[in-house]
Amino acid sequence: MLIPVIMSGGAGTRLWPVSRRAHPKPFMQLADNETLMEKTLARALAVTGSSVVLTVTSRDYYFLTRDEYLKNTTAGITYEYILEPFGRNTAPAIALAALRLQAEYGGETKMLVMPADHLIADQKAFKTAVYEAEKIADTGQLVTFGVNPTHAETGYGYLLHGEKIADSNGYKLAAFEEKPDLETALKYLDSGDYRWNSGMFLFRVNDILQALATHAPDVYNSALEVWSAIEPEDELVELPAEEFSRCPSISIDYAVMEEAENCAMVSGDFGWSDIGSWKAIRELYESDATGNRIRGKGIMINSSDCFVQSDEGRIVAAIGVHNLVIIDTGDAVLVSDAEHSQEVKQVVSQLNLQQHESAIFHKTVHRPWGYFTVLEDANDCKVKRLVVKPGCVLSLQRHQRRSEHWTVVAGTARVRVGDEEFSLKANQSTYIPVDTMHRLENAEDEDLHLIEVQTGDYFGEDDIERFEDVYGRS
Amino acid sequence: MLIPVIMSGGAGTRLWPVSRRAHPKPFMQLADNETLMEKTLARALAVTGSSVVLTVTSRDYYFLTRDEYLKNTTAGITYEYILEPFGRNTAPAIALAALRLQAEYGGETKMLVMPADHLIADQKAFKTAVYEAEKIADTGQLVTFGVNPTHAETGYGYLLHGEKIADSNGYKLAAFEEKPDLETALKYLDSGDYRWNSGMFLFRVNDILQALATHAPDVYNSALEVWSAIEPEDELVELPAEEFSRCPSISIDYAVMEEAENCAMVSGDFGWSDIGSWKAIRELYESDATGNRIRGKGIMINSSDCFVQSDEGRIVAAIGVHNLVIIDTGDAVLVSDAEHSQEVKQVVSQLNLQQHESAIFHKTVHRPWGYFTVLEDANDCKVKRLVVKPGCVLSLQRHQRRSEHWTVVAGTARVRVGDEEFSLKANQSTYIPVDTMHRLENAEDEDLHLIEVQTGDYFGEDDIERFEDVYGRS
Numbered sequence: 001m002l003i004p005v006i007m008s009g010g011a012g013t014r015l016w017p018v019s020r021r022a023h024p025k026p027f028m029q030l031a032d033n034e035t036l037m038e039k040t041l042a043r044a045l046a047v048t049g050s051s052v053v054l055t056v057t058s059r060d061y062y063f064l065t066r067d068e069y070l071k072n073t074t075a076g077i078t079y080e081y082i083l084e085p086f087g088r089n090t091a092p093a094i095a096l097a098a099l100r101l102q103a104e105y106g107g108e109t110k111m112l113v114m115p116a117d118h119l120i121a122d123q124k125a126f127k128t129a130v131y132e133a134e135k136i137a138d139t140g141q142l143v144t145f146g147v148n149p150t151h152a153e154t155g156y157g158y159l160l161h162g163e164k165i166a167d168s169n170g171y172k173l174a175a176f177e178e179k180p181d182l183e184t185a186l187k188y189l190d191s192g193d194y195r196w197n198s199g200m201f202l203f204r205v206n207d208i209l210q211a212l213a214t215h216a217p218d219v220y221n222s223a224l225e226v227w228s229a230i231e232p233e234d235e236l237v238e239l240p241a242e243e244f245s246r247c248p249s250i251s252i253d254y255a256v257m258e259e260a261e262n263c264a265m266v267s268g269d270f271g272w273s274d275i276g277s278w279k280a281i282r283e284l285y286e287s288d289a290t291g292n293r294i295r296g297k298g299i300m301i302n303s304s305d306c307f308v309q310s311d312e313g314r315i316v317a318a319i320g321v322h323n324l325v326i327i328d329t330g331d332a333v334l335v336s337d338a339e340h341s342q343e344v345k346q347v348v349s350q351l352n353l354q355q356h357e358s359a360i361f362h363k364t365v366h367r368p369w370g371y372f373t374v375l376e377d378a379n380d381c382k383v384k385r386l387v388v389k390p391g392c393v394l395s396l397q398r399h400q401r402r403s404e405h406w407t408v409v410a411g412t413a414r415v416r417v418g419d420e421e422f423s424l425k426a427n428q429s430t431y432i433p434v435d436t437m438h439r440l441e442n443a444e445d446e447d448l449h450l451i452e453v454q455t456g457d458y459f460g461e462d463d464i465e466r467f468e469d470v471y472g473r474s
Numbered sequence: 475m476l477i478p479v480i481m482s483g484g485a486g487t488r489l490w491p492v493s494r495r496a497h498p499k500p501f502m503q504l505a506d507n508e509t510l511m512e513k514t515l516a517r518a519l520a521v522t523g524s525s526v527v528l529t530v531t532s533r534d535y536y537f538l539t540r541d542e543y544l545k546n547t548t549a550g551i552t553y554e555y556i557l558e559p560f561g562r563n564t565a566p567a568i569a570l571a572a573l574r575l576q577a578e579y580g581g582e583t584k585m586l587v588m589p590a591d592h593l594i595a596d597q598k599a600f601k602t603a604v605y606e607a608e609k610i611a612d613t614g615q616l617v618t619f620g621v622n623p624t625h626a627e628t629g630y631g632y633l634l635h636g637e638k639i640a641d642s643n644g645y646k647l648a649a650f651e652e653k654p655d656l657e658t659a660l661k662y663l664d665s666g667d668y669r670w671n672s673g674m675f676l677f678r679v680n681d682i683l684q685a686l687a688t689h690a691p692d693v694y695n696s697a698l699e700v701w702s703a704i705e706p707e708d709e710l711v712e713l714p715a716e717e718f719s720r721c722p723s724i725s726i727d728y729a730v731m732e733e734a735e736n737c738a739m740v741s742g743d744f745g746w747s748d749i750g751s752w753k754a755i756r757e758l759y760e761s762d763a764t765g766n767r768i769r770g771k772g773i774m775i776n777s778s779d780c781f782v783q784s785d786e787g788r789i790v791a792a793i794g795v796h797n798l799v800i801i802d803t804g805d806a807v808l809v810s811d812a813e814h815s816q817e818v819k820q821v822v823s824q825l826n827l828q829q830h831e832s833a834i835f836h837k838t839v840h841r842p843w844g845y846f847t848v849l850e851d852a853n854d855c856k857v858k859r860l861v862v863k864p865g866c867v868l869s870l871q872r873h874q875r876r877s878e879h880w881t882v883v884a885g886t887a888r889v890r891v892g893d894e895e896f897s898l899k900a901n902q903s904t905y906i907p908v909d910t911m912h913r914l915e916n917a918e919d920e921d922l923h924l925i926e927v928q929t930g931d932y933f934g935e936d937d938i939e940r941f942e943d944v945y946g947r948s
Binding site (some may be wrong): 016017045063078119133249299302310313314315316317318319320324328330332333334335336337339340341342343346347351356357375376378381382383385405407409414426427428431450451453455456 | 490491557574584768773775776777784787789790791792795798800802804805806807810813814815817818820821824825831832849850852854855856857859877878881883884900901903905921925927929930
């Protein structure tokens with residue numbers, strides 16, 4: 001039995017302004033309008049044939065992830081989740097995933113660990129590699145997936161292959177090297193003996209737990225403590241913050257793979273990319289005759305080899321520029337030389353230092369019940385478009401410093417204002433005075449769209465008193 | 475008597491996306507938050523000492539111009555206007571301005587013709603030049619203003635100076651040259667005998683009319699016909715379209731200045747610029763240590779000599795780029811190499827070909843009564859913020875394909891819906907059903923702000939049936 005374990009944690013700040021902490025990289029649309037999350041799930045199901053998928057993520061991303069998974073129509077899949085209260089790097093996450101799979105499916109179960117935000121172009125080649133890895137894992141090895149390097153990348157770790165493993169296309173792992181400097185990376189590339197560490201792993205549950213107990217007992221023991229504090233009856237397991245905070249924050253590479261003797265490697269060319277920069281995203285688009293790649297509305301004059309992404313209908317015009325990445329979003333524009341696109345992290349750092357909203361949030365904010373887009377955020381009012389998914393209901397709530405005017409523009413709303421309950425159809429409106437209990441619900445089969453005009457003197461998200469909330473936020 | 479004649483016609487497409495036909499260059503804010511229109515008026519009053527200003531513009535720009543002039547607090551100024559139904563270049567405009575001044579103030583009156591969209595940094599030097607020009611005009615000369623060239627510009631016409639005029643700092647004009655090619659421009663620059671043609675003129679009304687009658691009789695006669703068709707009792711003269719359409723479209727340079735013998739030139743260094751490109755706008759801002767100039771919110775990483783203008787609160791982040799102009803507006807972003815910024819015209823041409831709104835309109839649209847900003851323009855609704863100036867009233871109107879929901883967020887509205895009239899204060903709202911007469915008025919002393927949510931299936935500006943309109947639009 002091989003079960004995919006999808007790890008979805010990082011914020012992907014190198015893809016700002018599209019990827020932000022509140023809606024990070026795994027959820028952004030790529031060239032084909034699919035998300036990495038969606039693709040990772042499809043790949044996980046296809047290469048393992050499993051009817052169970054275990055996802056390790058955070059409470060913040062749970063609803064977003066679930067919505068992505070809903071796009072997959074494969075019947076009879078059980079989606080299991082481990083929700084972390086905060087990030088602790090990959091070793092504790094893998095330890096807890098292993099403990100959970102051990103309890104549910106037994107220690108002989110194999111797990112395929114896959115980050116949610118990688119792209120694999122050649123799924124057939126990857127499936128072959130997984131098949132090889134599975135055979136090797138059956139002999140008690142911890143299998144890594146190496147990628148044939150195409151250049152002296154300093155942003156990845158490297159795997160040095162050892163002797164070939166009999167009756168397989170795999171190798172013993174001779175060394176596990178952290179991100180090198182350029183000189184070392186060039187040496188690795190020249191030698192032909194090194195592979196990029198893709199960050200994917202395949203091993204038996206018992207084997208990784210044994211390796212953790214041997215090489216990282218602090219991780220192992222703290223994970224055991226976390227596990228003993230929960231009762232995993234549900235498909236959704238929320239890790240207790242206090243116990244989880246005692247897990248050391250350490251990667252599985254550093255905790256286990258660099259130490260253990262029983263490591264192996266399967267390598268291949270399966271079109272792997274960690275989509276770690278806008279330059280990598282650019283490669284996913286077809287270029288025109290001048291090398292420009294455009295998503296959205298772009299007008300290019302005497303410009304070449306540029307990538308334009310404009311997702312909100314705004315026009316991007318470029319004149320006399322070359323090899324630029326121009327990313328337009330509702331509240332921020334990025335203009336970067338493609339060769340410098342890794343430095344986007346510095347922009348996000350500066351925005352974080354300034355506590356600027358755009359470091360974390362978009363103008364469109366996702367909620368368990370749907371999403372809202374801020375159309376206007378001024379001193380005298382805030383205007384939003386709210387979209388409520390079928391069957392969803394917002395919390396019963398009230399505000400101390402703002403009134404709200406709702407106008408339905410599509411669908412039908414079920415509304416409670418004070419003690420009254422009524423329906424609002426398109427082109428009908430209502431008013432929620434300050435300090436009045438209210439609730440919005442979409443009991444129909446189609447999305448409900450409404451325009452909310454808030455008036456008052458403060459419009460922050462913290463002026464929401466929640467009384468009943470089906471998503472556990474009250 | 476010297477009267478300034480301010481000519482305000484062109485759309486300034488080289489400064490797209492900020493300058494657009496509906497709100498062009500003279501009305502855009504510069505580094506000091508003043509507009510060129512505002513500056514031109516202040517300069518006109520300061521250098522002439524006149525208590526009359528005649529402006530030749532179009533109906534579309536009349537209210538915008540009046541609003542700019544209202545910012546000037548000089549007491550006792552009479553603002554006169556000639557409104558063209560469409561552009562016919564400068565010769566007919568100057569002819570009609572001269573005819574009007576002749577009728578009102580006599581043929582000995584001198585006129586100082588100033589385009590509305592030029593910048594003059596050294597007003598004192600300019601005042602000296604105007605003083606010199608006035609003396610020369612008193613001898614029957616048509617005086618041009620030459621600017622000492624600093625480079626071989628191919629975008630301007632050139633003036634060749636002849637012999638010095640006795641008792642003045644002016645020269646006879648030896649030749650009037652149209653925009654040269656680069657080779658010729660370099661020759662002009664080397665010779666030291668040429669000046670840039672600034673497009674400003676000073677002459678007596680009788681002299682320019684005489685010159686027009688002699689060298690451009692078709693312009694002169696058609697202007698006379700236009701003039702005889704109107705009764706200029708008002709400070710506001712609207713030219714009749716039929717008669718005006720018979721005026722040839724020709725510049726005063728070509729019609730008169732290249733032909734007449736009695737042309738002179740006063741030249742100087744008064745810091746003149748026609749602000750003909752974003753590169754020129756950039757020079758108006760102070761640079762930081764890396765040569766970057768920023769209006770709005772910019773984050774610059776490893777970038778230099780860039781100009782960023784972001785007027786709507788959006789963040790512009792630049793990485794590893796140099797000598798770029800990045801202009802952000804509500805619905806369009808321009809990224810241009812500074813040396814290519816003249817090519818913005820090509821972008822506007824493409825947008826015009828595609829009949830794209832952003833070639834002409836902004837998200838904020840100015841109206842005689844104030845302005846509105848489009849916050850959302852979707853299939854199911856359109857949302858606007860309307861700002862109505864004190865004492866202003868919108869037309870009595872109705873729509874066939876949309877209903878409107880109004881929520882006042884600041885100020886007080888006087889509203890008519892059907893046969894009812896009532897007031898709405900901040901945080902109050904009302905509903906205007908489809909096919910219902912309505913009117914919005916601000917009878918108070920402060921701006922009225924309201925959010926309008928339109929619902930229906932069509933939201934174009936052409937679904938407005940106007941019944942009574944104080945601005946003559948019904």
